[in-house]
Amino acid sequence: METMRAQNKGYNAEVLVVTYNRARKYVNDSSKFRILLSFGQHGRELITSELALRLLSSLSEEKSIPNVDLKSLNNILEKIVLKVVPMENLNGRKRVEDGDLCERRNGRGVDLNRNWSVDWGKKEKDYDPHEENPGTAPFSEPETQIMRKLSKSFDPHIWITVHSGMEALFMPYDHKNTTPDGLATHVMKSMLNDVNRLHCKDRCLVGSGGGSVGYLAHGTATDYMYDVMKVPMAFTFEIYGDKEASMKDCFRMFNPVDRTTFNRVINDWSAAFFTIFKMGPHWMDLVHFNSSKLESIDEYLEGYLIERSSRYGKRMEVLDLGMQEIRTYFRLFLLSSVLLMFMFCSRISKSKYATIRPIVSAVSL
Ligand SMILES: [Zn+2]
Incomplete structure (x- = not known):
């Protein structure tokens, strides 16, 4: 647990980060699957921080979650590093607790989910400064600076910022x-x-924030994490909303x-996070194998075999053996393909340039 602090023009903020x-002793952190979760970015969305606390107490085995068997997840939990920010906007939350139940912004009236640099400051026709004030510049707010610093040093594979107001x-x-x-x-969408099918009973809206929510949001954390930080899987979860609630009753709306x-x-949402912990590395394999962040064949095969083992319930020893074999076959396959290509090319070259010189002389040893 650590507290990160920053300040700007006499405005101070602190953010608690739980790791x-x-x-830890046997494995290098950077080789693990890294997940960064943030809750309570908007003051009035109190339920999100409650979820963070429950998630942490489940992970520390203080409390159990229905339908989640933590013991069966031991192998998975050892392969991840999780950083949780239970309350990103502590100063805004204080305002809400002091009675300003509609406040979503930070302690000096800036919306922390409009203060990031991607498309910062652009205002839609229905712009309302009481809701979406982006601040005087990108990263003007200490809370945003802290979150940027945290994500930069942690370099997560998955980023999720958790909100309320709807289910999406x-x-x-x-x-x-x-x-x-x-x-x-496609991987992100699937x-x-x-998650929607397993934990939201297909009620949740799924898609791009801008395309689904009915308005565009500029300078958001998730767009920055994806576009600038290059976090391969970056999401905004909306975990609860009451459409029937009066617009004046903010507590009830959120x-x-x-x-x-x-x-x-x-x-439901604690269980959703455990699904993400479980499936995240496999989803990541799919992304990696087809992106510029291509990992080694060994790592890809490892993910593939773990997936197969969980599907068929094979033991780890068998898995290791199988992995060795597949690696060997894959390497042999690659080698033979290269040799065949080489022979093929040399035949063509020979027939074409037979009078100049034999192609093999170009290869030393
Ligand atoms: Zn929100």
Whole structure:
């Protein structure tokens, strides 16, 4: 647990960061799968920080989550490093607790989800400074500076900022109504569809923030994480909303008001995060194999075999053996393909340039 602090023109902010990292002694952190989760970016969305606390207490085995068997996840949890920011906007939250129940901005009236640099400062026709004030410049706010610093040093594979006000699973972009090009987008979308089916009973809106929510948002954290930080899987989750609530009743619009709903929201979304911990590395393999961040064949095969082993319930020893074999066959296959290509080319060259010189003389040894 650490507290990060920053200040700008006499305005101070601090952000508490909790790190969950098992098996620290034997494994290098940077080789693990890294997940960064942030809650409470908007003051009035109190339920999100409640979810963060429940998630942490489940991970520390203080509390259990229905339908999640932590013991069966031991192997998975050892392979991840998780950083959780339970309350990104502490000063804004204080304002809400002091009675300003509609406040979403930070302690000096800036919306922390409009203060990032991607398409910063652009204002839509329905712009309302009480809601979306982007600040005087990108990263003018200490909270945003802290989050940028944290994501830069941690370099996560998955970023999720958790909000409330509706039920939705958003991927980039927020500032335009399209999703990014390429295979990574399909992987992100199928990941969100899985989470929607398993944990949101298909109620959640899924798609780009800008394309699904009904308005474009400029200078958001998720767009920055995806576009600038190059986090391969960057999301905004909206975990609860009451459409029936009066626009004046902000507490009710953004937070459950009865115990049953509260428990349902906390349990469903805690379970959703465990699905993400479990599936994240496999989704990542799919992204990696087709992106510029291409990993080694060995790492790809490892992911593939782990997936197969979980599907067929094979033991780890068998897995290791199988992995060795497949690696060997794959290397042999690559080698023979290269040799065949070489022979083929040399035949062509020979017949074409037979009178000049034999092609093999170009290869020393
Ligand atoms: Zn929000």
